[in-house]
Amino acid sequence: MARDPAQDNLHSRVVMILKITLPLVALALLASLFLFSRPIDPEDAIPYADVEIADRLAQPRMTGAGFSTVTSDGATLTLRADAAVPQPSGARVTGLTGELLAADGFAAEIAAGAGVLDRTAGVLALEGGVRLATSTGYEITTDQLTMGTDRSFAQSGGAVQALAPMGQLEAGAMRLDLTDGGKTHLLVFNKGVRLIYQPNH
Numbered sequence: 001m002a003r004d005p006a007q008d009n010l011h012s013r014v015v016m017i018l019k020i021t022l023p024l025v026a027l028a029l030l031a032s033l034f035l036f037s038r039p040i041d042p043e044d045a046i047p048y049a050d051v052e053i054a055d056r057l058a059q060p061r062m063t064g065a066g067f068s069t070v071t072s073d074g075a076t077l078t079l080r081a082d083a084a085v086p087q088p089s090g091a092r093v094t095g096l097t098g099e100l101l102a103a104d105g106f107a108a109e110i111a112a113g114a115g116v117l118d119r120t121a122g123v124l125a126l127e128g129g130v131r132l133a134t135s136t137g138y139e140i141t142t143d144q145l146t147m148g149t150d151r152s153f154a155q156s157g158g159a160v161q162a163l164a165p166m167g168q169l170e171a172g173a174m175r176l177d178l179t180d181g182g183k184t185h186l187l188v189f190n191k192g193v194r195l196i197y198q199p200n201h
Helices: 005-036 042-058
Strands: 062-070 076-087 090-101 107-118 123-134 139-148 154-156 160-164 167-171 173-179 184-190 194-197
Touching (some): 076 107, 160 173
Antiparallel strands (some): 062 076, 107 123, 123 139, 139 154, 139 160, 154 173, 167 194, 173 184
16 A cells, blocks of 8 residues: 555654754753753852861871781780771770780780770770680770780789680679790689589570
8 A cells, every 4th residue: 555645744744843842842951950950169168178177187097907927935916996096005996806816826816995005015905895704715894904015914903704615604703814834825814713504505
């Protein structure tokens, strides 16, 4: 069946009109984005940047700080902190985690909310939810803990709670030290020890 020439002519004219009008409409929309968009003021970000820079200058600090040392008895102490503020003899740290690996095979994982590293005195004073998990099966929590950075030792600044291989344990104090002439790590609880014996714990 033959096609109507009038219909073909109408179709061609519609296509031609659309070829011209559609690009013009698209161009008009694109132009309106620039004409009616809110101008960006570069001054808006400066007050925040100034505050941060002033704070950094007033109190310099490092983020993602790390510290590692080998003690006189051959143990490796590795520490990581979310932030560290330098001090004359060391640094004040927050969000601290770390581990102690001793030559006798003893290991301990360390975590604390904050602490002060004193390299001159060779100690790390921890506070704020201190946790010490040992390879011998003890998970100890306390408010304050002092650790050695030049030799292996740890001592609580007060009461401790612990999950032990034999059950739940509470004590007025705790100390981790070397014995057998510096060859073996010994964990001692004292000052009123209370044990809830749980043999299947």
